[in-house]
Amino acid sequence: MTEITQQNQHNSNTADLVDKAKQYLVPNYAQQPIVLDKGDGIQVVDVDGNNYVDFASGIAVTSLGHNHPALKAALIEASENIWHVSNVYYQSASIELAEQLAKLFDYPVQAFFCNSGGEANEAAIKVARRYHWLRAGSPAGAAKQHEIVSFRGGFHGRTLTTVTATAQPKYHEGFHPMPSGFVYADYNDCSQQNLDIITECTAAVILEGIQGEGGVRAANPEFIAAVQRKCQQTGALLIFDEIQTGICRTGQWFSYQHFTDVVPDIITTAKALGGGMPIGAMLAKPEVAEALSVGSHGSTFGGNPIACSVATAVIKTMHDINACEKVAVIEQIVKDRLTAINSKLDIFSEVRGMGAMIGAELKPAYAGKASEIVKIAAQRQLLVLVAGPDVLRLQFPLIISVEDLSAGLDLLEKVLENFVQAN
Ligand SMILES: Cc1ncc(COP(=O)(O)O)c(C=O)c1O
Structure with missing residues (x-):
């Protein structure tokens, strides 16, 4: 060494x-x-x-x-172009990154960029609720299908919403009242009673392929299959939180790819995506992504051109080094x-x-x-x-x-x- x-x-x-x-x-x-x-x-x-x-x-x-020399080169080059572009304009770095991310999937996805994992999950929860609200005819207040199901031992972030989705009471201490509409089930439990927590009221189920903060616990393939089946039966969206597991860490680009025939509606990623630059991404199927119509969500720094340029270099380098x-x-x-x-x-x-x-x-x-x-x-x-x-x-x-x-x-x-x- x-x-x-x-x-x-x-x-x-x-x-x-x-x-x-x-x-x-x-x-x-x-x-x-x-x-x-x-x-x-x-x-x-x-x-x-x-x-x-x-x-x-x-x-x-x-x-x-x-x-890493490739990331450093991308950072220096990007810093000589433009440091910030408000999202009222396009810029090539975020478009390029969205395209490179989409190529990692064998079905179409569209990207929303933000600055951290928590924000990516926040966007995922918001798009899921809004998707069902639009399908229900935009009622006043919440749509019937608004609940977010998450699993005990999981970790999804520290914003008030994502910490509520984090089904670990120690992270909630002192922050009550927590946002409503969050329901918890047991990870890796395929029993009917546990799966029946996913209902016609569920907007989305969020889970990690491996619970990282929760003790490095991998999901069983049967559990993932059963959760996906239940989502299909109820119309709930399936969100894979790939913030810690994404970008090759588990031996696939995303951990869901270890499981046969699993097609998440939404994937969130951050951490390794930027190689050290702060960036998060929420990737959704186009029919879900369209629920975030103009003005419904945003981020001043989301899609920062320097962060996106380095993230594109991360993806390229991951390919180059197999x-x-x-x-x-x-x-x-x-x-x-x-x-x-x-x-x-x-x-x-x-x-x-x-x-x-x-x-x-x-x-x-x-x-x-x-x-x-x-x-x-x-x-x-x-x-x-x-x-x-x-x-x-x-x-x-x-x-x-x-x-x-x-x-x-x-x-x-x-x-x-x-x-x-x-x-
Ligand atoms: C699975 C998972 N989701 C979400 C987050 C939150 O990400 P961030 O700290 O970037 O907000 C983390 C952070 O550890 C995580 O491991």
């Missing part, structure tokens, strides 16, 4: 900056006391010049690593290695996930201690994540070489040995 050489350019160190952060930033994040300053490939460097191997990818954002094939190799190496580590340390009750999105659930003896592993890893200059209190989450950069992956996993093994010794 080539080390990035780094000089501290800010005449400041971690402790000073962390003190300042505590004074000036809203304290809503549990932040590691690390101030990252530079990135290159699979490594990042802090302001004190320490290198870290990045197995977190900014929570599934920097899938092409840091400072990202989905690389991901299959990563998945095999990682799962084999974690299984071998587990035979030695007896630490995980399950290793799961798809592609380069892997979760390792700790045995009950280590319950609640996943964040301890994250801290030990950071001390040993490896960045990893949790998904809840008991699951270690790894989001590998898709550009990683087999050699660097093995070296990073060696480091992880040492971290896990330290953790077991300390417990």
